[in-house]
Amino acid sequence: MKPHLIILGAPGSGKGTQAAKLVEKGFKHISTGDLLRSEIAKGSELGQKVSGIISRGDLVDDNTVMALLKANCDVDKVSYIFDGFPRNIAQAEMLEAELLQKKKTLAVYFKIDLGVLINRVVNRRTCGSCGEIYNLTTKPPRVADVCDRCGSVGTIKQRKDDTQEVVANRLKIFADTVEPMLAFYRSKGALVEIDASMQEKVVFSELGKVIN
Numbered sequence: 001m002k003p004h005l006i007i008l009g010a011p012g013s014g015k016g017t018q019a020a021k022l023v024e025k026g027f028k029h030i031s032t033g034d035l036l037r038s039e040i041a042k043g044s045e046l047g048q049k050v051s052g053i054i055s056r057g058d059l060v061d062d063n064t065v066m067a068l069l070k071a072n073c074d075v076d077k078v079s080y081i082f083d084g085f086p087r088n089i090a091q092a093e094m095l096e097a098e099l100l101q102k103k104k105t106l107a108v109y110f111k112i113d114l115g116v117l118i119n120r121v122v123n124r125r126t127c128g129s130c131g132e133i134y135n136l137t138t139k140p141p142r143v144a145d146v147c148d149r150c151g152s153v154g155t156i157k158q159r160k161d162d163t164q165e166v167v168a169n170r171l172k173i174f175a176d177t178v179e180p181m182l183a184f185y186r187s188k189g190a191l192v193e194i195d196a197s198m199q200e201k202v203v204f205s206e207l208g209k210v211i212n
């Protein structure tokens with residue numbers, strides 16, 4: 001069976017885009033950001049608790065996100081792509097101890113110069129209906145306001161936390177937390193690095209090599 005994949009990378013490094021494509025290869029994509037946004041959309045107690053934290057670009061507390069992740073995956077049956085989890089070393093250790101003991105796990109680091117990411121992220125747009133990700137400068141929808149993938153009209157929106165100021169905070173948090181996680185997976189011989197500044201299809205083909 002395929003290993004679980006953990007994608008580590010800054011906001012805008014292409015984790016979500018590549019994870020969605022990897023579903024074609026039989027993986028299941030799980031994004032803690034998506035799970036949290038769906039709780040906010042439902043107006044659940046958890047959604048109300050995390051909404052302010054997410055709109056500032058801060059991290060939700062480790063136990064809350066871990067509990068949400070556990071409630072939404074079945075790691076023994078499916079090979080997952082973890083997108084957005086872990087976000088710090090405490091989460092990496094929890095994931096290992098509480099979920100991923102039985103099956104092989106590989107961490108893939110989407111390496112990219114953080115300086116280019118603010119522009120990428122502020123230009124990012126997502127279809128609220130099917131989740132397709134666009135970029136206004138490099139990958140706009142073929143017809144303005146119409147999703148290429150699902151055809152919905154008027155559903156392509158900017159995430160509230162993709163504004164310049166909030167992205168700057170998210171990038172800073174990423175820069176402050178990434179190294180111990182890389183060291184953690186490197187010490188287990190379970191870390192692969194991919195140059196995420198390459199074109200989307202090249203990154204995807206590199207990922208294919210990693211999986212095989």
Ligand code: AMP
Nearest residue numbers: 032033054057058059060065084085087
């Ligand atoms: P993402 O969609 O991965 O960019 O996540 C969006 C926001 O959700 C983050 O800026 C955090 O506020 C929150 N979030 C997502 N995943 C985690 C996590 N593993 N730990 C803490 N907060 C998270």
